[in-house]
Amino acid sequence: MDGDGAPGSPRRRMRPPTGDSGGGVGVGGSGMMKLLFVPYDSSYEEKPPVIGGPFSLSSPSVARAGVQNGGAGGHGAAGAGAVHPITNESSPSGHHFGIPPPEILSFPTSDGKELLYAALYRPDPSRHGPGPYPLVCSVYGGPHVQRVNRSWSQCADMRAQRLCSLGFAVVKCDNRGSARRGLKFESSIRKRLGRLEVLDQVTAVRHLAARGVADPTRVGVYGWSYGGYLAAMCLCRAPDVFHVAVAGAPVTSWDGYDTHYTERYMGLPAENPEGYGESAVFDHVPNMRGRLMIVHGLIDENVHFRHTARLINRLIAAGKDYDLLIFPDERHSPRRLRDRVYMEKRISDYFVRNLLRPPPGVAGDGTGGGGYGAGVNGQGGGLRQMAGHL
Incomplete structure (x- = not known):
């Protein structure tokens, strides 16, 4: 495996210190590093180097690793392809935990000019029937982030898996504006x-409805x-x-x-007043007909509670009408386990009460305090275990 693309020249594979950083694994070490993102089953020979950055698991047992031009200790790799394994550990697949990986989908945008990718989590048909199912879209959608990929963390999305176990189909779609698809794709939302983003999420819903899933x-x-x-x-x-x-x-x-964030994508307010107005939620509130729950930490240092x-x-x-869940001493997201x-x-209960229809013969008053809603509120132990993985 080569750090600079020159076949046959010796390189050393580091044993880098790693640490859990929430969504990935951080890599560090002394000396200059070049991280190569190399699929182990790929026959493609030219691997463009990336300086710094994260690496992640592409499956529970296969890791992408760093390569450097000598200096630090590690396992040697003499020549292209001659790689000494650093560890021989393997983790159970998601199937061992009853959490199958999502299906990766692709479909065109509504104008047919771009291809969108999505991850679909399906309920167990033996428990919830063949569908169509109530659908929950898990969204981010902004610049710098790509959420749909073939990775272990995709499988281990405990909120998506939790909702799936309750009978929802869950979909993540990387709409236009999200990262790692090129400048044209990411900058398509500039100043608007x-x-x-909404249009592409609508496309995802309609695609799954046409397939009989949603x-x-x-x-x-x-x-x-x-x-x-x-x-x-x-x-x-x-x-x-x-x-x-939610x-x-x-x-x-x-x-x-x-x-420093906003003006990169929206420009100055004085130069783009129409864009700022259209991009605010406020002017679109009169169109709202559904149920909305807002969740916010009162001392959020990132998105201030003023929003x-x-x-x-x-x-x-x-x-x-709206529902509000406030955490008085939490910041941008809750950190205490409780x-x-x-x-x-509260999130899973909100979707159950507003989207799931009670099965025949099961009474529910729609409050979550009894009947069908009690089936969600009675899952504190499982939710506590899930929260520890989020």
Whole structure:
């Protein structure tokens, strides 16, 4: 395996220190490093180097590793392809835990100009029937992030797997504006945030409905931060498609967010007033017809609680009902285990009460306090275990 593309020259594979950084594994070490993202089953010979950056697991037992031009200790690799294994550990696949990996899908955008990728989590048909199922869209959708990939972390998305176990189909779709698809794809939302993202999520819903997977009359959406913004925009800009939304720590108007982030994508407010107005959730609130739950930490240092407060004022002015879950001493996302458990219970309960129809012969009053709703509230132990993995 070569660091500079020159076949046959000796290289050394490091044993880098690693640490859990939440969504991936950090790599460090002394000296200059070149990280090569190399699929182990690939026959493609030219591997473009990436300086720094993360690496992740492409399956539970196969890791992508770093290569450097000598210097630090490690296992030697003499010549292209001669790689000494660093470890020989393997982890059980998701099937051992009863969490099968999602299906990776692709379908064109509504204008046919781009291809979208999505990850689909299906309920167990032996428990929940063949479908169509109520659908929940898990969204982020903003720049710098790509969520759909063939990775172990994709399989181990415990919230998606939890909802799936309750009878929902769950889909993640990387809409236009998301990362790692080239400048044209990512910059397509420039100066008009919240428009193409919603359109592409609608395309994903319609694709799954056409396949008989999703029930188009029961569609929910959830997300956090930019994903919370997109969840609220989906509910307001596509009310015929989305019926329930959980918006976590949502940006609601870009004139109130970090300038170093916002102005990269929106320009200056004085130079793009129309774009700032259209990209705010506020002007679309009158179109909202579904159920909305807003979740926010009161001392959020990233998306300040002011965003939620301003949205609530607009909801009240428009006469729209909403539900609010506040964590008084949490920041951008809950960190205490008890708060995570409580939040996950409330999120899953919200979708159950508003999207799942009680099975025949099972009474439910729609409050979550008894009947069908009690089946969700009684899962504290499982939710506590799940929250520890999020």
